[in-house]
Amino acid sequence: MKKFGGIAIFIDRNDINTDEIIPAKYLTEISKRALKPHLLEDLRLDDGSFDPESEELQKASVLVTRSNFGCGSSREHAVWALEVNDINVVIGQSFARIFRQNMFNCGILAVEVSTEDLDRLFTLTPEVQVDVDLQNETLTATGGDGTTVVCRFTLNPFDRELVGAGGWLTYADRNY
Amino acid sequence: MGQTIAEKIFAAHLRDTPTPDNMVLDIDVVMCHEITTPIAIVDLMDKGMDRVFDPSKIKAVIDHVTPPKDSKTATQAKIMRDWARRHKIKDFFDIGRNGVCHALFPEKGFIRPGYTVIMGDSHTCTHGAFGAFAAGIGTTDLEVGILKGVCAFRAPRSMKIEVTGDMPEGVTAKDIILNIIKQLTVNGATDLIMEFSGSVIESMDMSSRMTLCNMSVEAGATSGICLPDQVTARYLWPFIKDAYASEDAAVEDFKKWHSDDDAVYEKTLRIDVSTLEPQVTYDFKPDKVKDISELAGTHIDQVYIGSCTNGRIEDIRAAAAILKGKTIADQVRGILTPATPAIYSQALEEGLIKIFMDSGFCVLNPTCGACLGMSSGVLAEGETCASTTNRNFNGRMGKGGMVHLMSPVSAAAAAVTGEITDPRRFLN
């Protein structure tokens, strides 16, 4: 099975919607690759702490955020924009339904952890490395100063199968 | 134990239960539009899977950017068009016959009580107004839907929304749903199906029920749903008259889908609309909602009346009643987009288009247009729009623009004064 994890970027906001993840004007693209430069282009945080052009975002394979990530439009482009930027895990307190399904359908992870664990993750100092152990349903995050945070999560068994199969299309083609 | 309408529909369409909480359903209608479908078509072609499970169950329309605004959108339309021809998809709607998907497909009678409906579009929940389970999905789900006619969902959990009281004049279904979203927040119904009931819903026409269900996703809901009744049967009658002896017989039959009295709900929200004011959003989330009196006077640059939320004939009539004999404020750009050709033509016949044009509105062909900021009314940085659409996200209608969501009557009132205005000023 594919390996999940890597360097994390932290975006401290609830309700980040898919228009912010990838604006509608790029929905005319037929290739997923074309979305690469536009990930989170329209996202602004009140404290100005997020810059879509930052190197931090380029280096990240893991995105850590708060609740209801991916709300709004059903566009799978939001997941692809993450995917073509090599982000293979999003960690949050909760996800919008369609977004979460799109993630697993593409064979990548939307991981829900408790608010307490999330708070602990947000206290880590950069650069944070996250390792996901799918088998044991734990993720280990290590901060720049060596502090580690271990969180447990539960994967829906069907979502796990989809990830194992490499996505829903392969799974459905085989089973239905 | 009793079942909800959603549980009954799931049970009737169950193909597989890979786990007790995951259900794979047979799908009755797979709907497609040119923004999310072409990429699915191209992917299926690349994988050597360019097939469709049943062309009669696939409905396709070019609606988001039509006529195309540039080569890229023209290419998306072409991919859809060629695909529909290749697979003999009879119900394909192109320029001249096309309109906003969630207004067009109901009008064609494609949605029936008890159906399962999917589309690569989050506002697919609109069709729950017919007592169907209708949900938005992503492209991979769409590919599987096209190829196999199935889709996977979590076992359905419902919340009940009971709407009662006397609807005050100038208050509409849009105001009710905005108020519901305000109460629930954008996350309050995530993974839930919103089942609407109560005397106000029972006396609502299909257009209003569609407005309600349309915005259920803005509270995170998987779908909205109304119990199919006399109103549903009357709307659908031209399409079902061969199947039933009478409208009453249809209503009787629809009851098999009704939630049982002892059905279980995750939560219940009760709303008495008797004292509800018109509602308007501020800021960039659809749960940022205030009474119109609190925002009165806010400057407006553009008024947009249209979309799958409020672009139907009833909406145009209600707005025209306010615009009649008036001209819109000097600095306001008014844009009307009737949601479908049939609505446009009806509005022409009733003289409503003339009222809009005389007042200074620009009237566009049916399209999604500015609703998602792709064409036909994009805002400049710092501009504000009074809009009958469903999303006020930052950048939704153009980078740096602010969208105030409201009902068609409130939007018409804003057009006349150039600022957010209580429409009741113009009524009676």
Ligand code: SF4
């Ligand atoms: S009118 Fe707006 S919300 Fe409705 S389908 Fe079109 S883009 Fe989506």
